[in-house]
Amino acid sequence: MEKTEEKLLDIQDLRVHFHTRHGVVKAVDGVSFGLERGEVLGIVGESGSGKSVTCLSVLGLLPAPPARIESGRALLAGRDLLTLDAESLRRVRGKSISMIFQEPMTSLNPYLKIGVQLVETLRAHEAIAAEAARARAIRMLDRVGIADAGIRMDGYPHELSGGMRQRVMIAMALLTQPDILIADEPTTALDVTIQAQILELIRELKAEFGMAVILISHAMGVVAEMSDRILVMYAGRVVEQGNPGEIFRHPAHPYTKALIDSMPNPNASADRLPAIAGTPPDLARLPAGCAFAPRCGFARPVCRETDPDERTRPASETPALGAPEALTRPGSPTRSAEPGHAFRCHVDI
Amino acid sequence: MTRGQGESLWADARRRLLQNRAAVLGLCVTGALLVAAALTPWISPYAYDEQDLNLGASPPTRAHLFGTDSLGRDLLTRMLYGSRISLVVGLLATLVSMIIGITYGAVSGYLGGRWDAVMMRLVDILYSLPFIFFVIILMVYFGRNIVNLFVALGCVQWLTTARIVRGQVLTLKQKEFVEAAVAMGVSTPGIVFRHLVPNVLGPIIVYATLTVPAVMLEEAFLSFLGLGVQPPNCSWGILIAEGVKHMELESWLILFPGFFLSLTLFSLNFLGDGLRDALDPKYRAD
Amino acid sequence: MSTSEAEAALLEIQDLKVHFPLLKGMLRPKLIGVVKALDGVSLSVRRGEVLGLVGESGSGKSTLGRAIVGLARPSAGSIRFNGAELTGLSRRAFRPFRSRVQIIFQDPYSSLNPRMTVYDILSEPLRIHESLPRAERARRVAGMLEQVGLAAEHMARFPHEFSGGQRQRIAIARALIVRPDLVIADEPVSALDVSIQAQILNLLTDLRRKFGLTMVFISHDLSVVQHISDRVAVLYLGKIMELADRSRLYARPLHPYTRALISAIPSMDPAARKERIVLKGSIPSPADPPSGCRFHTRCLHAELKCAEAEPPIEAFAPSHCSACWFSSRWA
DSSP: TTTTGSSEEEEEEEEEEEETTEEEEEEEEEEEEOOOTTTTEEEETTSEEEEEHHHHTTTSSSTTTEEEEEEEEETTTTTTTGGHHHHHHHHBBTEEEEEOOSSHHHHSTTSHHHHHHHHHHHHHHOOOOHHHHHHHHHHHHHHTTTTHHHHHTTTTTGGSSSSHHHHHHHHHHHHTTEEEEEEEEETTTSHHHHHHHHHHHHHHHHEEEEEEEOOOOOOOHHHHHHOSSSEEEETTTEEEEEEEHHHHHHHHSHHHHHHHHOOOOOOOOSSSOOOOOSSSOOOSSSSSOTTGGGTTOOOOOGGTSOOEEEEEOOOOOOOSSOOOOGTTOTTTTOOSOOOOOOEEEEOOO | OHHHHHHHHHHHHHHHHHHHHHHHHHHHHHHHHHHHHHHHHHHOOOOOOOOOOOOOSSSOSSTTTTTTOOTBHHHHHHHHHHHHHHHHHHHHHHHHHHHHHHHHHHHHHHHHHHHHHHHHHHHHHHHHHHHHHHHHHHHHOOOOOHHHHHHHHHHHHHHHHHHHOOOOHHTEEESHHHHHHHHHHHHHIIIIIIIIHHHHHHHHHHHHHHHHHHHHHHHHHHHHSSSSSOTTTOOOOHHHHHHHTTTTTTTHHHHHHHHHHHHHHHHHHHHHHHHHHHHOOGGGOO | OHHHHHEEEEEEEEEEEEEEEEEOOOSEEEEEEEEEEEEEEEEEEEOOEEEEOOOOTSSHHHHHHHTTSSSSSSSSEEEEEEEETTTTTHHHHHEEEEEEEEESSOTTTSSSSSTTTTHHHHHHHHHHHOOOHHHHHHHHHHHHHHTTTTGOOOOOOOOOGHHHHHHHHHHHHHTTOOOOOOOEEEEETTTHHHHHHHHHHHHHHHHHHHHTTTEEEEESSSHHHHOSSHHHHHHTTTEEEEEEEEHHHHHHHOEEEEHHHHHTOOOOOOGGOOOOOOOOOOOOOOTOOOOOTTTTTTTTTHHHHHHSSOOOEEEEEEEEEEEEETTTTTT
């Protein structure tokens, strides 16, 4: 935390509430995290955990009303994104921070040629001649693995398969060489073999362009394989953060542990999975104390009364991992010490 | 559906309708108009064909609250009698058009393929015929009476309903609940009327409330041509048509009928919006 | 397959083809192509087992499930259920089988009619297939709701008042209320949150045991299929690539496609990660499948022979079949 000035993006105590007829939905309720240069930060959580809202609010992409940013700061190179006017934010979006979404078809305009959309994006952010922009767009399409990029430029999005469209979206996001790429469930709509291709591509491009990636997903496996660091979100809060190996081997929060246990696992031959009981809470009517307490097997009376503070477990406590590539991947910054393993729970499990 | 659940569904819809202030207002106004129309013979101040040629056209006075027309007939009386015909024609013709349109559109959309192509081309052809030509044929063939009037109007109005319903059904039938019903062995009429039609009621109710005033105006047009209501009977449409002729000098003759037609239109629209929300289980308050 | 196993088969599919004509024009449609969603699939499902069907979109796995319940019309081949032929039956003749074979869909938000109460949804199959007095029907609905972990008082509610997991429970109840012998579960947990998936998988496991169900479990998620299935069939472009007992398939896959699929399962456990086989390209169009082996355009081991001749599906071990010229390399 003392190295604030080094962070590329620093989110502090972000609270985003939706004011609806049914009450105040606390979609994001006190989220803080930092993103370092060249790092892949994975955010996992179920629907309604606040993982997407966090990123959308930073980019000013939430409809307001009903969304309202109640507090917090999102510092990008010292500038607070939450206080920027619409025009400055637009310049940040796509230039410093780009985003790709789950369903690439809805993010591409079906009536415009792919090339037109790419060139338009580039020229919105840079003073560049149309010819030069086109050349750069073709190079980028080629780079993300689109065959016959020059011909594809004059095609329409519906002529491409889902995986190819996601590649086009990635090309569009990277054209302006952003510092941060936010990928919101980039492979959820894709087939398994295509998912592997896209994840591989993101990994390569990250190393090549030296950008930081925020990978949002509900799939633990995907996030664990890709990320240097993981945030686990539940009911609008970060309940646990640490590196993937630590979180997998020694989950400190009961929710993380239960989630890992409930995934079908080839080694466990048991017929029944240890499922988490109940359903995620209604964010407009959060229970007192810890939001996970009603579903938690470790809950004690205190959990239902007071909200747990964040605690850390120093990295030294956790034994060294067998797979070093999980800690330092090519392109990752070398860090002198792993960040601590932080979690929000009253109980030691 | 068991009675217990059915009642709770309707009771619930009624409660939500009553919570909607605009809809309640629309309901009250529509209700008042219907009551006034029903009670006309007892509450109207004059007989509908009573003339006072000496008086002629007179602006509103204490004796004639809405004024009189050039024949000295009381406008309030004529509007009360006119509302009976206008409201009945409007509501019944709409009902007829809804029944035909929903059935036709839902069947066409659900069957799809060649059936759909043929059924929709027929709609296109009927659309392209001048509607008045169509109505005239119907009226001449079946005779000019008030029942045939609303049947004829309904037969023309259903085309748009059928198109709306077909469009909705085309998207709905992709939904898995329709496939689930097929896999379960539900018959085709069962799928159309139990699964598809209830799901298109929202837009249809709103469209119906727009159809009522449209039909009322069409009736006026037909009457103007001599195909609709015959004098000395009258409808709001006729009153408006007459009022337009005299609106420079005798503005009350257009203002009162015009105001009440607009009032009916607004009330029905508010009521329609309210009904759509009340009948949609998604809006059910928890 | 030995004769005793064949006798125990509840469902037997022989060389099933489902082709969809691609038509152009409204009134006088012209045939411009044929989508071969299923192009010659043979398999059998034994009484009481769970057969997993895996494959990517376009593999034909959903079409197979839909053909079994009569939602897709076979172009050729046979589907025998309990010895009786299902293909070519009229709507009326098919009806008795509707209650014996049921389907659970992927998306619980679109599989339940939003205008019907839970009672209406669950009583509809009963009304069609069993004539019961009203009180008895209500009792059955209440009983079924409890079996799937909901309460009888949920009957009067509408689907939108439930969460995704609860909706899927209602869909399961609707499928099971007529006590079918065979249930097709088409991606039943794919649309659910991670923490809910396990609940629904457990529910299916419990109900399967309680009702002695036979199940065809369709999914793109290999871990889920591995968890729930006894045997697994891998489909690619309308054909079976590999079919084996669960443990054999995952431990010793014999087809390069299966090997790639298994290697692509993302894992949380760094130690469990194997070398990933990243396939090139995407699944070709089923309207124009490649010559020879359909997988050869993406296969890392493809040779000339693969483009020329289609490999037959052969048994390499008892209850382990694969359709690849080179399967013996991994056997």
